[in-house]
Amino acid sequence: MANERISIFDMFKIGIGPSSSHTLGPWRAAQRFTKILTGLKLLTDVESIKILLYGSLAKTGVGHGTDIAILLGLNGDDPVTCDVDQVTPIVERIKSSHEILLAGIHKVPFEVKEDLLFLFQESLPFHPNAVTFQAFLKNGKAISETYYSIGGGFVVQEGDDSSFLSEIDLPFPIDTAQELMVSCMRTGLKISDLVLENETAWRSEEETKDGVLNIFKAIHECIYRGCHTSGILPGGLNVERRAAKLNRKLIGGRPYNDYSSWVEAIRAGGKEFDYILDWVSCFALAVNEENASFGRVVTAPTNGAAGVIPAVLQYFITFHNGFDDNKIIQFIATASEIGSIFKKGATISAAMGGCQAEIGVSSAMAAGALTECLGGSQRQVLMASEIAMEHHLGLTCDPIGGLVQVPCIERNTMGAIKAITAAQLALRSNPDKAKVSLDAVVKTMWDTAQDMNVKYKETADGGLAVHIPLSLPEC
Template identity: 80%
Template sequence: MAKESISIFDMFKIGIGPSSSHTLGPWRAAQRFIDVLKNREALYAVEGINILLYGSLAKTGVGHGTDIAVLLGLSGDDPVTFDVYQVMPKVDTIKNSGEITLGATHRIPFSYKNDLSFLYSESLPFHPNAVTFQAFLKDGTAISETYYSIGGGFVVQEEDAEGALSEIDLPFPVDTAQELMVWCMRTGLKISELVMENELAWRKEEVTREGVLQIFHTLKDCIYKGCHTTGVLPGGLHVERRAAKMNKRLLQGREYLDYESWINAIRTGGKEFAYILDWVSCFALSVNEENASFGRVVTAPTNGASGVIPAVLQYYITFHDSFQDDKIIQFIATASEIGSIFKKGATISAAMGGCQAEIGVSSAMAAGALTECLGGSQRQVLMAAEIAMEHHLGLTCDPIGGLVQIPCIERNTMGAVKAITAAQLALNSNPDKAKVSLDAVVSTMWDTAQDMNVKYKETADGGLAIKVPLSLPEC
């Protein structure tokens, strides 16, 4: 069986919130369907279109913006470049006009009420996140394709699931933590260095570095914007944004003009434990409040968990005086390798594994990355990742109202703090005496995912989603 080759840019994707599996994935699926129509020279023969959302995509689709995503994807818009301020205006135009322009060139009638179906009681066996597109042509025939959003913005079709895996031969192929450790021992390379060597199979080093720094710029812009935006999150839960208020309170009137001077203003406040802890929470909140508002975010490795890694990276930059391109690239490269091990050995989809597959994985990624950047050995990196995930095992996904807000936003703060704690524990421990390996915890996570009741897997059918009345405040 061919190994799955996963790049940094597979684990970290720039897009629009609030969910990688329910927003970014369906958006990409819609784009793929438009490509199918173009390749078959059938786009301009389309008279009508139906969209069928199954399983988790149906049950939490509205709260996660799945309907919005597929409409924008069919319209030819791209989540990396589309103006986030035009998301709702464009969708409202489609709904009110009764028309959609496929691939930005072919206008057809479209009824949001009749042509977009949420099949709440139906689920396809291959994966809970399924969407079918049906295009009806002028000659009376139809073209139908079904796509599965398997987490982190990854999209596959059942018949090409195996073929969707990259067939690129990497110099250091890795499926497990043990294999990663063997390569590190043989070469003497750090995990981040090994990752960068593998990336050469796809592109030149300078292109990879440029792409990783673009990811970082998106992350920092998201943090900075989130820390300076007030208001109430959309969706009907009336959750008030907190990051901006925390930012203002913590800075105590210190002035700044931009991101760089903002960092200096934060550093001026000192390194008292409670102060740093508040900032880590503020960083995480800022990202996920942006995510919940259909803002520009990066899957890390998912949208629902997109605040953990940026928060820990921002902590490292701010409180360890490490605002350097090389250290940022090192952090992101290491995190990507940890994430890929979880994707290959378990899942990064909450619809498959609950929130342990999102917050748990992101916390493990951040813990391992921070450990390497703070001088930890390869084995300490893997130990930190294991510690972080071990204490997220069994975490359910039970979003209130199907929105990526409660408990999702606060869980990112918890995941970030656990990542920092895990890194510190690993740096002060001897990995030779560790009782649990990273591979063991990955396997356990997958076993737990399979045993977990489906109502705790991003369906809003259990847990807080049914225990908390929608009229109650978050705290």
């Protein structure tokens, strides 16, 4: 959307899996609704509450944890700070007590099966991911608000289309890749430097850098945790976690005791192609297995695609000696700008555009970021992003059982590998001879999204979701 001002911290948000649009977005919507009630001084007047889920939120809501997220949001828990080990106990307490503590303050009766409704056959026109909250008051009146989770944790309130737009004037307002290129050529700035200049409209440079490093801290903790956690993923598909087993095999007994020494232990294994390829897959698997387990992850730009950018960043850190704060900031800043161009010109919501909008966008972001960090020019950065998306066009979203597991987890490994390949192609090419621009591929992606049958847009009504028996393992 033109004139939308998007920060690094809009594209990268710390939260809980498994889905940014189906978990984080509804969670934030629930928080916003209780905030409205509090602002109107009506919170303690609420006698009962109902939640209506529409469209994609209804069809894949249970598999994506939408019901859990809404209960936690209404209950006053925050996805950034909530103890992930307490998610299940809190939800079970709400169900067993038949009560919910609105905003953590006001107790009201709540029957999950009666008050949280999945309207499978109903959709609202603005966006497939819609949720309505209804609060019934002591005086017989009611407060009702509808929210749309539009991807990547972004939430829009009905009747307030400007609610997700920032009116801040940026030094370099960018909506398209062409505008980005013009600003870079005019100033001589790298894409990451231009992004950091824009961020000063919101906060100081030091605050931005500290915030980005905090994002990275959440990313590397997620990778490390995922590489050291075994078991079966929740949800009923009985998918076995693979990252920990792969990590043990690849590390070959080399000692380590924390993230930094782990990186050194990985490096000590060499740089053979198969070895590096396996580690990239391991990094991506680790993140998305954490995501599928209601673990803490970073939207990049979504939860379903949360493993691509971390895997490519970890590849850069480990195999290109990129373990440097400035390089990490450069990587994340560049990725955020590529992602914002896709969000403005197309979508980052699988419910709107299929998986091309999630894995495809994240792969494009990672490809561009890696290209800049490896010394590529601005044109090569955009070329790498275009190549990565070009080879994800038409990718459908067809989660088996409505869970963010099959084929989502493995798709993150594919997206990461494609990003690295795209970066290498761009670095070895002359972008002046490229036949396809990034803006052209963004437009093509949006056209493809609009042409795509709705059953391939995160509904679990098509593709693998209807051809694979739920009792089968992933492989």
